Amino acid sequence: MPLPDSAGRTANRRGRATRRALLSAAVDALATGDPAAVSANRIAKAIGVTWGTIQYQFGDADGFWAAVLHHTAERRGDTITASDSGASLRARVAGIVDTLYDGLEAPDSRAIENLRAALPRDPTELDRLYPATAAELRSWGQTWADMCQRAFADLNVDPDRVHKVAMFIPGAMRGLVSEKQLGSFNDLDVARDGLTSAIVAYLAGSGATG
Structure with missing residues (x-):
């Protein structure tokens, strides 16, 4: 059964919030200069989500890093x-x-x-x-x-x-x-x-x- 419109909108908002949180956490982690911070799995764990969340939001690590770069370009x-x-x-x-x-x-x-x-x-x-x-x-x-x-x-x-x-x-x-x-x-x-x-x-x- 399809979700009611309100439930679908809530799920979309949560998904967007999760995506923003992951991108923000990635910038914060990478900005430390620690080479070990270049780990999509580590960044996911830092905000309490799974690797599956990264895959759902970005496809894979390549998609994640591309999104991080695009995110910083938009902010700049x-x-x-x-x-x-x-x-x-x-x-x-x-x-x-x-x-x-x-x-x-x-x-x-x-x-x-x-x-x-x-x-x-x-x-x-x-x-x-x-x-x-x-x-x-x-x-x-x-x-x-x-x-x-x-x-x-x-x-x-x-x-x-x-x-x-x-x-x-x-x-x-x-x-x-x-x-x-x-x-x-x-x-x-x-x-x-x-x-x-x-x-x-x-x-x-x-x-x-x-």
Whole structure:
């Protein structure tokens, strides 16, 4: 016999609540940096549900990690928004550098880094073992590249140079954040300013205005 509508709605609400709780618990666990936290079964136990619940909600561990990545992307929104037409090239580049510098220390970013560290490094192997997770990571790369293009769309900047900046700057910012976490002997404010100046010079060399 079908469930009454009210019972069905209650079951759906419970299912959504369980899904949200699992995703939140995953981010909290992964953000600790503990490699052992990269365990869907361990996260399920932490909130008092079974592995079967993970399977029901996400299909398998691959579906779970892909959902965790998507969840953090939704919470983050656009890392960069299209700047107003009055913003200079330097202001826009500095905004990207500062946004990444601050954002990479956030719990969601720490969680993502811990998860990525546990996944296969080889793209072919990642696709084979975790196809949904690999697809989500690829979509992040495209979204990031698109955001960077929009950030400079109204300036006379070579899109190819913007793409190259988009490809290297996340890694460069991870390096600076790592230096900060380790206790750098360098002045990281000066380092950020230097990186900003270098990017501006490169982009301006393509004929940018501002």
